[in-house]
Amino acid sequence: MATEKCFAKGSPSPGPVPKDRLRLYSMRFCPFAQRTRLVLDAKGIKHDTINIHLKEKPDWFLEKNPLGLVPALETPAGEVIYESPITCEYLDEAYPEKKLLPSSPYGKAQQRMMLEHFSKVIPYFYKIPTARRNGEDVSGQEAELKEKFAKLNEHLEKKKTKFFEGDTITMIDYMMWPFFERTEVLELKHCLDHTPELKKWTEHMLEDPAVKNTMYSMDTYKAFYKSVAEGKPDYDYGL
């Protein structure tokens, strides 16, 4: 699409997906949608992007995708795929060049187990900033998050590799990255102070072209998260 501006309730439908590409329904600052954006970019998959106003979703979007979730993919055949890990595995299977998942069944199972563990880390990225905004004491939750980061650090220490599953980037790195990209704006960066290997991993990630292509500046994040805190998310900030 020519515009990155979000489609809200009442916006005209973008019409069918052109034959030669995929369509991604996204929201520019959503960490889950960024997982799919990272995979699309890393694999060089031709696609257009329709950003959705998550507070006022267009009816035509809810018809395609009754849960109204982003990320969602739509194919020219009208097939709709949602849930970030499902979209990413779909992309890796449907576009087999530059595989991001290992080919062995156990290798894949390992990445899925790690993702399952990581799904228990994600809530802290939401709970801590909210609690802090409400003036609550977050030291307990921060201690829990630090413990989870220590486990990830331990994994990297044992593996002695640049990325989570080797010296090249794989799917699990992209699945975790969007949350780490937001540690600074969410004021969680100090939780990485005692996890040097994890910190080094974030530095390696910042050198990856797909990460560079999908990330926003600190100033942009600050402005967006300020609008979220005020209850009026500005999905089009900076456009």
Next chain:
Amino acid sequence: MATEKCFAKGSPSPGPVPKDRLRLYSMRFCPFAQRTRLVLDAKGIKHDTINIHLKEKPDWFLEKNPLGLVPALETPAGEVIYESPITCEYLDEAYPEKKLLPSSPYGKAQQRMMLEHFSKVIPYFYKIPTARRNGEDVSGQEAELKEKFAKLNEHLEKKKTKFFEGDTITMIDYMMWPFFERTEVLELKHCLDHTPELKKWTEHMLEDPAVKNTMYSMDTYKAFYKSVAEGKPDYDYGL
């Protein structure tokens, strides 16, 4: 293993996994472990089973599998795989004869999305019986469960097939089945009263050999769930 009796804290370790088979760590009445048992049986995969006392887990089990979850698989190479959907996808990939997942990326994504929806149905199988035991009014929760069953019924109505993804049984049927097997003992069977297609599906499922091989009688379930309600689960009931 010669014994089906569960291994509790202090039990001797069963030793390494023999070269020609897999090992399943299970609990005889666990619906999540039954998913893996169904897949192992349907695909005819040679394995032994070690049942675990879930309230008093052996130390050697926690060393292999720090979360202490069942089901878990262990290979002769000492690879450990846990989380029921991960174990089942692993089995389908590692043992490609008699595939239970479709080969197309979109077909696989559809099954994963359906499983994701179903994961929101599962909590009702725990919440309703617990609330009922506590003398609470469960009519609201039952109405919600009926609505979820109605969605599944609608899916089958649209597909016009015996099983969820066609006229032959596939992975998604096995992933959902263990919970339906327990509707009677959990006193949730009446929630199926207005979902005739879903009811017919349960009848087709009961004819499947893997379902027959992994299920327990109503009397056994009643006795087991009674022991659970009394706070002393009898994992070895009937042995």
